[in-house]
Amino acid sequence: MRAVVTRVKNASVVINEQVNGQIGTGFLVLLGVGPNDTEVTADKLADKICNLRVFEDESEKMNLNLEQVGGSLLVVSQFTLYADTSSRRPGFSGAAKPDLAIPLYERFMAHCRERGFDVQHGEFGADMQVYSQNDGPVTILFDTEE
Secondary structure, eight states: OEEEEEEEEEEEEEETTEEEEEESSEEEEEEEOOTTOOHHHHHHHHHHHHTOOOEEOTTSOEEEOTGGGTOEEEEEEOGGGGOBOSSSSOBOTTSOOHHHHHHHHHHHHHHHHHTTOOEEEOOTTOOOEEEEEEEEEEEEEEETTO
């Protein structure tokens, strides 16, 4: 799995001019699923992101995690994270097909919810507009294959 995680002050996703999900303080997670990913992969990545200590403490050090700041997650499916950019026109054959990707996308969100987090989301495969007010900015890349 690949994820781009941005610390945000707020974020939302709009589908067909309707707000589908929105959060205040937390993480905007752009999530891509690869063909070799499993439920174990999804759970490990969810734990890693939920435990990520990138929020400032009283000494202005990045030392607090999502739980400690009462944060939420906005998760948006992003198959383009598996783009093959070896040519001018990217190819996306490296991304998992929907029959694998959708259950793992949902598993990732369910695992975050089980940990007690508010998880908002987009709609898999939909044309979405994503808005965010980046905080920092702080953006972290995750790739479970590395």
